Amino acid sequence: MEISFTGLRALVTGAGKGIGRETVKALRRAGARVVGLSRTKSDLDSLARECPGIEVICVDLADWNATETALQAVGVVDLLVNNAGVAVLQPFLEITKEAVDTSFDVNVKSVLHVSQVVAQQMIARKAPGAIVNISSQASQCALQNHAVYCATKGALDILTKVMALELGPQKIRVNAVNPTVVMTDMGRVGWSDPQKAGPMLNRIPLGRFAEVDDVVNAVLFLLSDRSAMITGVTLPVDGGFLAC
Numbered sequence: 001m002e003i004s005f006t007g008l009r010a011l012v013t014g015a016g017k018g019i020g021r022e023t024v025k026a027l028r029r030a031g032a033r034v035v036g037l038s039r040t041k042s043d044l045d046s047l048a049r050e051c052p053g054i055e056v057i058c059v060d061l062a063d064w065n066a067t068e069t070a071l072q073a074v075g076v077v078d079l080l081v082n083n084a085g086v087a088v089l090q091p092f093l094e095i096t097k098e099a100v101d102t103s104f105d106v107n108v109k110s111v112l113h114v115s116q117v118v119a120q121q122m123i124a125r126k127a128p129g130a131i132v133n134i135s136s137q138a139s140q141c142a143l144q145n146h147a148v149y150c151a152t153k154g155a156l157d158i159l160t161k162v163m164a165l166e167l168g169p170q171k172i173r174v175n176a177v178n179p180t181v182v183m184t185d186m187g188r189v190g191w192s193d194p195q196k197a198g199p200m201l202n203r204i205p206l207g208r209f210a211e212v213d214d215v216v217n218a219v220l221f222l223l224s225d226r227s228a229m230i231t232g233v234t235l236p237v238d239g240g241f242l243a244c
């Protein structure tokens with residue numbers, strides 16, 4: 001399925017590593033002009049070297065005011081991927097205030113905030129747009145030590161649906177993808193231990209974790225006109241995990 005984003009401009013958060021980084025590269029290959037936003041400058045520098053022509057923004061999305069300032073300069077955006085996320089794993093009885101605050105700041109509040117800024121600008125231009133939020137299978141299934149992460153992704157799923165409801169009349173589509181484990185830096189923290197990975201793999205009908213490209217392909221589909229009639233969905237990219 002050939003997808004072209006020629007003539008469109010995309011903003012990807014969490015562009016420094018993992019899924020976000022590969023999303024930037026895929027969007028660039030598909031012809032989009034891309035802005036990659038992340039927190040670690042060295043990651044953005046190496047991404048810009050690898051992907052000539054992209055623009056980068058270095059900001060901590062947990063800082064609402066700094067994000068607001070950074071986004072004022074971002075200009076036209078047609079496609080937004082809210083990918084940045086953190087996973088702080090703690091047993092329920094040991095959850096700290098810091099873990100709750102950081103997780104909700106990045107995984108929920110920054111998505112709302114970045115999307116507000118971008119959607120306001122789309123509406124002012126009377127331009128259609130597409131937003132994809134990177135959620136997780138954890139939004140819909142309880143996972144050990146993932147209480148805060150699960151809660152943020154559950155919030156993100158319903159935020160996605162309300163955004164789809166309110167922004168649909170402005171021709172802005174909003175969807176989420178909900179991956180199973182992907183062996184990025186984040187995935188390795190939670191799932192490198194074979195004793196944890198084994199039981200999870202046993203619950204995935206396709207018998208493997210997702211590759212980064214499995215997620216990126218779903219993101220590109222939901223950003224593209226190939227999904228022109230799709231909004232408000234939470235699309236599992238999970239080898240069947242949530243179906244069972």
Ligand code: NDP
Nearest residue numbers: 014016017018019039040060061085136181182184186187
């Ligand atoms: P990584 O940890 O590999 O990459 C996350 C990226 O987001 C990094 O570049 C990171 O920057 C950036 N980021 C995190 N916090 C902030 C912040 N406050 N401000 C700006 N940038 C920030 O994660 P993945 O690629 O694995 O995850 C991407 C998304 O996919 C997340 O939303 C995650 O919840 C979701 N997901 C991941 C799964 C997995 O198993 N990997 C499974 C299901 C969903 P820095 O390194 O500088 O902090």
